[in-house]
Amino acid sequence: MNILTTVFLRYDNEKIYYPNSVLATKPISNFYRSPDMSDSLEFSIDFKTPLEKIGTLKLKIKQYLENNPQHWHSKHSVVVNEIENVNKIKMALYVDHRMNFQNYAEKSRRKTGLVLEMKRIFEELSIRYDRLPQEVRLVGDTRN
Incomplete structure (x- = not known):
């Protein structure tokens, strides 16, 4: 996470940069992929x-x-x-x-x-x- 942008890593390792001003207006979900051990x-x-x-x-x-x-x-x-x-x-x-x-x-x-x-x-x-x-x-x- 930078001051002006946030970097997301896609499933195929492509980096996607979004301005934080855009992200502030969007909902963000996070999938918890690792099951309990x-x-x-x-x-x-x-x-x-x-x-x-x-x-x-x-x-x-x-x-x-x-x-x-x-x-x-x-x-x-x-x-x-x-x-x-x-x-x-x-x-x-x-x-x-x-x-x-x-x-x-x-x-x-x-x-x-x-x-x-x-x-x-x-x-x-x-x-x-x-x-x-x-x-x-x-x-x-x-x-x-």
């Missing part, structure tokens, strides 16, 4: 986690998203992806940011907040995942 967070919980706790986890995630409407759409999905070795439930949270891809730093900041909130919820509900015990074989020194 989706994000996901994968996590695992212990197979022994009671279904009631999983339900409470889903409720607390929903409350967090609804309490931060400036950052997140309330529509989200918590899904069970698979059960691995009958000891781990692999899950994922799918959310939509209220922003587009152009501001990656802000997207990262918001996701960090979401991850830390998930950690807080896991701690509050005592939801965890412990790896299975691993067999360890010690080989002694046979030189004597």
Whole structure:
């Protein structure tokens, strides 16, 4: 934007110059072309986690998203992806940011907040995942 003219860039990259005196008398629309960005967070919980706790986890995630409407759409999905070795439930949270891809730093900041909130919820509900015990074989020194 200059003092006397404004430059518009057309879809084919042609620059069109309009005097500001003309634009002052015209309505101007702006199409917002970039959709809100989706994000996901994968996590695992212990197979022994009671279904009631999983339900409470889903409720607390929903409350967090609804309490931060400036950052997140309330529509989200918590899904069970698979059960691995009958000891781990692999899950994922799918959310939509209220922003587009152009501001990656802000997207990262918001996701960090979401991850830390998930950690807080896991701690509050005592939801965890412990790896299975691993067999360890010690080989002694046979030189004597």
